[in-house]
Amino acid sequence: MFPHAGASVATYIRLLRGAPAGAAVVRMPGRDLDEAAAAQTRVTAHQVTHGVVEAIGQATSEPLVIWGHSMGTLLALEAVRRLEVAGGLVSTVILSGRDFGDLAPESRHLWTEEELVGYLRGQGGTPEVVLEDRDMREYALATLRADFALAATACWDREAKVDARIVSVHGDADAAPSAEGMHAWLRASRSGGECVRMRGGHFFCWSDPAFLELITACVQGRG
Incomplete structure (x- = not known):
């Protein structure tokens, strides 16, 4: 599982407790660092996906279901492409919370603190106490900026295709991705x-139990 920008592994581990055994979350670089230190340890999307593909190759030969949410959709697709080139088998890739039209390289890592805070408030999911407390806000923004910088190195070719089946998912109250843009992901397979449309906003994954049921169905070959 490739998480959204600024997310912690723990956030998704709690969500996936009810998923079939073997679920794993990719830990993005730049955690546990202040903004200055994170800026000195920039890595690329290529490095992250290469490391994930190597780790998966050593861990299993079973068919995989890979999920990417928001920023994670770009990394998930790249990882699937690399896995298939290496001979790995991916049955399904789940892409959620990001429009197919939103594939241009990121520039959000260049945003001001005010712009980043506004982004977090607009997306929802970040407690206001985090944004109001100086130390917690600085940590959250450093993590978010590091992820945006990573996303800036990822650019999916609109004409590229994977063999894996694609399931695109969005929340019915999420204003960012359009239904047309989410359906367009299917062209990449x-x-x-x-x-699939779920109930909720950008973070519908936590509010609609049907999403975990969808993951389970995909793993079991029913989705």
């Missing part, structure tokens, strides 16, 4: 797929 040679095997087709489906576009």
Whole structure:
């Protein structure tokens, strides 16, 4: 699982407790660092996905279901492409919370503190106490900026395709991705797929139990 920008591994581990055994979350670089230190340890999307593909290759030969949420969609697709080139088998890739049209390189890592705070408030999911407390806010923004800098190195070719089936998912109250843009993800698969709408906003994954059921169905070959 490739998380959204600024997310912690723990956030997704709690969500995936009810998923089939073997679920794992990719820990993004730049955690546990202040902004200055994180800026000195920049890594690229290529490095992250290469490391994930190597780790998966050593851990299992079973068919995989890979999920990417928001920023994580770009990394998930790149990882699937690399896995398939290396001979790995991915049955399904779940892409949620990001429009197919939003594939241009990121520039959000250059935003001011005020712009980053506004982004977090607009997305929802970040407690206001985090944004009001100086230390917690600085940590949250350093992590977010590091992830945005990583996303700036990822750019998916709109004409590229993977063999894995694609399931694109969005919340019905999420203003960012359009239904058309989410359906367009299916063009990136040679095997087709489906576009699913869930109840909730950008973080519908935590509010609609049907999403965990969807993951389970995909792992069990029913989705």
